[in-house]
Amino acid sequence: MGALLELRSQFRNLQWFGEINHKGFVKITKKLDKKVPDLVTQGPYIDTKVKVKPFAKQANTTRLLDEINKWMSVLSEAQTFDDTMSEHSTRSLGRASAKGMLSLPQAQLDALDQAVRNDDVPALEAGLKTSNVIEEGAQPLMLGLLQRSISSRSKTCLAFLLSNLKSLDEPDDINARNCIHRLVIHIGRTKSVPEGEQDSKSRPVPAGSQFSNKHLEPGLATSKAPKSLNQKESLLLTKDDEAVQLFIFLLEQLRPEQRVALKSRDSFGRMPLHYAAQFGIVVVCQIIMSKMQQWDQFHVKDGIDTPEWQDNDGYAPLHLSVVGGHPLTTQALLQGENWEGSSPYKAEIRKSISKSGAVLAIATKSNYSVIVQLLIDAGVDINWRDKTDETALHVAARFGHEECARIILKGTADQKADLEATESTYSWTPLHVAAVDGKYNVAELLVEAGADITRLDSSGWTAREHAALRGHMDIARLLETNDVEIESPPTRPVDTLQPTPSDMSSIGERRSNGNGINNGSRAPDAAIKSFGHRYLTNESLVLVSLGSMDMRKNIEPVSLDRVPLTEAHNTQLDTALSIVVSATGASGEPTIIDLPVHDSIATEPVVFTTTDAGKVKLLFDIVPTYSGNDKHKVGRAVALLSSVRQSLGSSRMNLQGDVCVPIMSSSFDVIGTVNFNFLVITPFHHPNMEITSRQTYWKKLESTMVIGHRGLGKNLTSNRSLQLGENTLPSFIAAANLGAQYVEFDVQLTKDHVPVIYHDFLVSETGIDAPVHTLTLEQFLHINPDKNRDSKQQSRKKPAPTGEPGDFRARSNSLTPKRSQSMGFAGSGPDELDERMKHTKDFKDKGFKGNTRGNFIQAPFATLEELFRELPQETGFNIEMKYPMLHESEEHEMDTYAVELNSFCDTVLSKVYDLAGERHIIFSSFNPDICLCLSYKQPSIPILFLTDAGCCEVCDIRASSLQEAIRFARRWNLLGIVAAAEPFVNSPRLIKIVKENGIVCFSYGTLNNDPEMVRRQVKQGIDAVIVDSVLAIRKGLTSGETPTEPVNGENGTNGTLKPDHELKEKLDELTINGGGP
Template sequence: MKFGRNLPQFTVPEWSTSYIKYKALKKLIKSAAEQIKAGQDPDLAGFFYNLDRNVEDVDYFYNKKYAEFARRLKLLEERYGYSMEGRHPLEPEDRHDLREALLDLRYHLRRLQWYGEVNRRGFVKITKKLDKKVGAQAQKRYLETKVDPTPFASNERVFKSQDRINAWMAIITDQSKADDKVSDDASSTHSSLSLKRGSTRPYLNLPTSIVTAVDDALRKDDTHVLLELLETLKVTADEAGETVYPRVLRTLIQRSILHRSRAALTLLLTRVDTLEEDDDINRRNCLHRLVISIGREQPTTDSEPAASMVLNFPPETTRYITPAAPPTLQPPRPVVKEEHMPQQLARDDSAVAHFHFLLDSLRPDQRESLMAKDLSGRTPLHYAAQYGFKVVCEVIIEHLIEWGMFDVSDGIDGPLWQDNDGWAPLHLSVVGGHPKTTRCLLDAEKENDPSPERSIIRKQVSKSSAVLALATKANFIDIVQLLVDAGVDINYQDEQGETALHVAARFGHDECAQILLDGSDDQKADTELAEKTYSWTPLFIACVDGSLSVAKMLVSAGADVERFDSSGWTAKEHAALRGHLDIARCLAEVSPGPPATELDFSSSTPTLPGSESSSPPTQSSLTDRRSNAPGPTSGGSGVRTTEPIKTFGHRYLTDESMILVSLGTMDMRKPLETVSLDRIPMENAHATQLDTSLSMVITASGAHGEPEVIDLPVQDNISTEPIVFHTTDPSKVRLLFDLVPTYAGSKEKIVGRGVALLSSIKPTVGSHRINLKGDSTVPIVAANTLEVIGSVTFNFLVITPFKHPKMSIAGNQTYWRSMSSTMVIGHRGLGKNMAGRNSLQLGENTVESFIAAANLGASYVEFDVQLTKDHVPVIYHDFLVSETGIDAPVHTMTLDQFLELGIGRYRHALPGSVKATGEASVYGPRPRSMSVGGSEYDPSELTEKIKHTRDFKKKGFKGNTRGEHIQAPFATLEELFTKIPKPVGFNIELKYPMLHESEEEEMDTYAVELNSFVDTILTTVYDLGGGRDMLFSSFNPDICLLLSFKQPSIPVLFLSDAGASPVGDIRASSLQEAIRFASRWNLLGIVTQAEPLVLCPRLVRIVKESGLVCVSYGSLNNDGNNVDYQVAEGIDAVIVDSVLGITNGLIQRQGKGDRTPGLSPNPSAVSDQAADSAKGAVRVPTLERVNQTNLSPDMIPSTLL
């Protein structure tokens, strides 16, 4: 699990500073790993010292919080235990109070449980990382001796307290159901029986008639009757104890508030000395409770419409529990937008007016109750601010000012106003997203203490600066502006060194970022403040997380774009690596790369001017997907040893099929939850097994492989780490998704299960066809009730073994020989066809084009292979064949139909006949060039025919068409093997659509079944490929996996757009993800779009230091300077359209004879050529008029030079 990346979203915000310091510990591990890499013995004493302190700090905080909650539970037991244990029915009033108290306590215990679970998970992950990176083998021993014995690791006491609460909740629920059978009138009468008990629950010896009379007097606000009854109550109460009568009076005050009985309330207030209730479980008085009751019953309109839900308190879920999810920050209350509310809570509202009356009625010696703090250290103003009731805050502040109790000399957020956790009413209003309430508090402070030193005082309150970051995170634009204007420290750095500007950059909240950058007259945001882990400024964060608008703002504000982080990388390099090329281009405009003349081609360790060649940058800061992602990653470790040459052969399937199961969706465009569990109403939480820490165990029936345990909630991008099973018959495999308690001690205690039958979950579409929509969702059924409690989304890939008599492994060969220089590979032969060229091109993906490319110095030729309807491999680039005049996918046409499209047009170009198989001699003489006359064929006929096709509308032309290019017939893969000489290497790109590509092309979302597709091509390759150097490549990650696991001898390259165009599959989204994918599955290397390498040439190092071959493609490679940038960093090969021009340029620039363009590196075991067959140029049969010994400018298109 990428624990570090998800830690911020798993924390309880108020306790965020009390969690494991995961980033700091990870940094210590990286330092130790670097020592090992340098051949030194790692010093782990500092790491274990810090780890011990982290365990102690977490344990102390956990125990302190549990003691607080345990005390509250004990008070509940003292007050209600007699009735609950004896099953004596509670009165409805008492039940309501007890239910609210239990739910509140349960909520806090659940947060503490979550706190313990997250921290234990953190210690498990960090010790696992220690073992993995340093080889300390310390995890098991450390967990058993230091972590597991602590209370937070087991949560045993919390679970017992929750069980106690759940038992009481069950009793309350049963009693409520019984009361439903009683009439409302009878229930109302009996509810007053709560007066017969004091707070310590001794029964008062009162007749029911007197109790009923007291309640009636309160309802009717009849003070005359109430005065007479109070005398009787006092006599009876005094017999029970001298403290009982004041408690009874406070109970009557609470009931008079409930009934809005003003006269009775005034009378009762004259009879009590204090409103404080020491025996109350929360130590709250009637003022606290009245404000809280208003908050729970009234929706607030004080909320920001622009707010995002990153603070995890969506209003509709606050009365629910979401299983396996962190508890929310906000208290349970409804929130609606202003436009959905007929009117705001005003002073004439009955609840507000009664609260105002209550405050007016307090005697001077009772007014301290308005500033009284409850068990959490909160006053009534805290709750008014938390619920977002501006008018209630105004009423409270007005009375405090009138009574001379509104002390804001240290600020409205000063120590006087802070609760036990340091939260002032201002802070609660901010994190709740209440701009009007926030303004009310700040205005009150300003009016009552207009001190010019206010901004200085505000900067001293770190909590205010911390909530500025929280407001920025939630995109509370108005509140951020209020806090900045109020003098909150914009440049405050938390324990990780991050400022609010870092947060705005991470979440892309450009309006908040602009407010912070504008600042105030007293302060401006410092764009160069760096966080502590990687020394990232806000610009780095924006680049890592793809926040283009914020990055532009930072650049305009003067942020240093050429600054290096602690690992030696620039912000532009981070953006380019992660596929945010729009940001990289923006930064390139203000920080251009070095001119080509400054590049060093002779150094064995290429560097750029200005970089420290003696201390090359490390990968440590480049491995994380996101800025808050210091978690472990696969395929990109900062301590990976460089593997410049792949050893020959790899593991492949022989007898059994492989099943790769990935949780979640592969489509980044879908915001699907991997495991979605139904919400549980808070009132029913006691009756469910889901209100605990949960894990999912994935097993396969009918297959073998280790079960995988995934802790919930699952991490981001878990889909890139599949679970592997093997089987002899995939059709009989059933996938089981078992939901189990994480800390049950056994994986056999199943709470729920989802089942997927592989034979039917994704059926085929016709003969050897499959649906490209790979995601599947199955319901999770509860083990005890058989009700559906949620669902799990997953996708799977079945790889069947491939057999061929010529497939073998020769152990004395390697995939990739050490090259003295960069190879040149011809793109689709002699280059892809483009419009607006100065001269005609040979048709792309044609035999003539491939041979011409080899003649001009290409070591390899690259071409695209697809399958026809009758499963014959043909050479064609586009998914849709538009030569028909309609958009027809290749796999919907037979071979004869496909070839006829090319032959029919080609036949008009030559007077002689052409065989139906397209096997016309390409070496024999021809009367005239195909590009001019010679027949009655009019090229405009084809243009008119295809003008309504998608490809023509998009590009305005079609490749390999007469009149636009030098046309040649379509070719099959077999034809290439037989007609192109063996010294010419093949880079065979398997063209198979991904879901987003089929949607972009508006194709039907089905294609040839993957295994059939790959097996058919492999059969042709092994039948005819002996003696030829070959590489496989594909943009489709699943095709790469099949190619890798079906055969051991031909290397596989993963093609990636690297962020140059939008994709759906995360594995194809960036250069970083391409490196992860290729490294994880031991592919030879990657072929990336050239733009990220041109913008940031040093990224070539990242690929090569990950043990991968690095190749680039794209139109940028037709510029010699762009190629030079990559060559200087050691790129292995470039795929180009201008073969001759790039080849000559490299020869001229790379030295005197010892750094010529590379020949075939003999990567394939199919090749039987001897190593000494490499020559200065490849001699192959040539096209007439175009040969390598007599190349005159008038015979070669100028665009090739």
């Protein structure tokens, strides 16, 4: 069966070769006809030059494929045969050759077969004499009966037949194997599988084939997961086992001229010892080595892995044992080679054997630490390099195999691992690889062993910078150094670190093995986003992403079931496959993606447009990759966008966006699943939405902007003085009165879809964990009421007195009334509020709540409309769209639903366009889908993508690192990113990476309250820093001295940083209110 499967695969390759070549000639001649209008070349050339060639005629190949499938079908039906007498071994060992039996009557053949089954030597001998077989020396018939004797465990017949055979060679065997090969393979296949897992209907397949005993592997399974270490070698077989006893008996009965069969090679170049090692049958390996030693066949003076022991693929028995994960077998083989005594010469020779170094890398990749130790002790070259110059230490670093790395680093007295060995692609050392792939334990071992943490790769980047870029901040902190040279630009000129787009840069790879799409080529500084980008007007956008955005889920985008051998004759799932993503009811070209998909497929959606998303049907077709015709579909999955997700109402949506649909074959069998997610973005319309400027969003300033966080700063209990409540109208007005051009705040929607200013997802002031979107506006405002607002609603006869706290617009910089507002209450209000909130999640986690009396200068909750009406037009707004992601809803123990995404964005956009006027506006959000929606709904307001950059655990891959944030912002035409400051403080040169991608770079976080940390970022040209202590940072940067902690009045003016001179361009010259991302 295995031979037929491989033969069919080869014929299919021939068929596809013919189809692709034919299509190529057709396309080339078609282009020629287009280039030369007066010349008609295609028709005559194809008919006279192409169609006459053998590759263009598919009839013969198709006929042979049909014949092979017919044979496979017959074999599949024959699997129902149950030979209880031979314990199904006749099937596992292969049928005896019938070539010599064809001249005998059927009655005689049956008599001979029965004699062998009954182990009746006199009857067998009589039958052979009657047929004159012995006298005529009919080798094929005798070998067939010998095979049947082995199958039937008929030892006396076996001995009789061996005594009458001259040789065990079988020229007509398709794999050139003899009975010893087949017996070892039979023992391996039946005894290496635990009881209860054996398949009574399995057929033998060639060793090294992709096919298992039971199933075909789907075509997408090009790389199987490493096998686990074989822990049951000692329990599988002993010398007392019946099969082993039969094997010993067979070897002992061999005459001297027949013993050469023990070292004979099959069509794969393998001896019986190869198969015993491959299956990890220790006792059989020991028996074979013992007999080969006795018969002077075991020549291992130079080692058991030298070329004379290697098969056609270069694998010696030792290599096959290692690849199979058999530590005891590996140990037995290494001990066996020293049967005449150990020699240091042998270890020296082993260092030069490339395949032994290769299996050390394989054992390391599979995390076979016991085998790694055995190989290193045996003298395998510890610094062997593969075709990309990687060593086993690189492999251990990539996969994070700590114990293997520790063994390799320890080495032996004769050889030690080279810590600074570099691979050929990017000149990465093992420390670079560990940093890129986020393997902290291995990185720590390498640092302890003395690896150079300041070493630059071929693109000029350190391991620390690679770790910080990819969100592995634990490793970046481990590699942090006080060496100022690392913070300076590379030793080479900066322009050499800016390769042309055709060049490769190490900074762009997601992983060390290059599986990610190489977006590393960095273009030079580009003009920041222009106005009037493409946005939706009449049609909706449908973005379809294969796989899951949730990094916690280990699911394949396309999963195909394994194919039973009974169905092997009528399946194409064992071929190279692709998936075609298309849609009905929508516009957009079908996208063909080869399987298995690459790592970054989840962040590269397929795009469709439609006028009615409810009528869209997504089609996922599985097709052979090289069929040359999309009509040859293996299976199809269909998803109806209107019903594939559970509906939560017109204005609510589930945050869990992953969808799984079954793949149906042409016979309506389920053959697998497709996992995907999708996002529908609807158009937004508003009369005030227009493109009003020809300039760019951002004019390059000669200095860095400093922007206040949540008005006058984030509320922290560690401050020595009281703060104005964060995200409150008084805080924003105070910042504006102090000259701020920008205020940053968080916007959420209430249950009745009114935009309000509130940071936390849960409104703990209610005494319960109530999300903002579960409260109406009245309920939300009543939690923290505004007396002035209430009095205005009750009576509009006279305005509030000038000294009242509500008259903020009439007040200037005086903070005294505000201070008295928070301290001048009577009763035990703060205690009552703390008592009410003490069982809420936020209060338990932080011990306080922002903008609460007694802790901060409390002010009433505000709406977005109030901010637009109360703050002066010259004060710009940085509006953070606060929309929960799945991991945030789980972290806050919220229900996993929220306001429908399009409704959320449309509501806020409507309010902004109603009231913005000439005000400068920027949108920002931690939620990537919000950024996508805002980008496609309007052309005039820029969008910043907020990211923790690896400083916090997230589940969405787009929010997992600085690298992913750059990819996302650049792909979807956003203005730039606002990242946590730690990666920039740790590795300041990463700021250049952001800016060289043509996007602006902001940072936020508590590290920005330290002038020295900000100075590091300013030195590399960061565009803006968002801080809680604006005046403190300004003073620290202008004077070069670290100031004392400011009082509340100084803690938060917004403005532009002036290091040594006045800005040449004021912030109000930034045309932020116009243009699109």
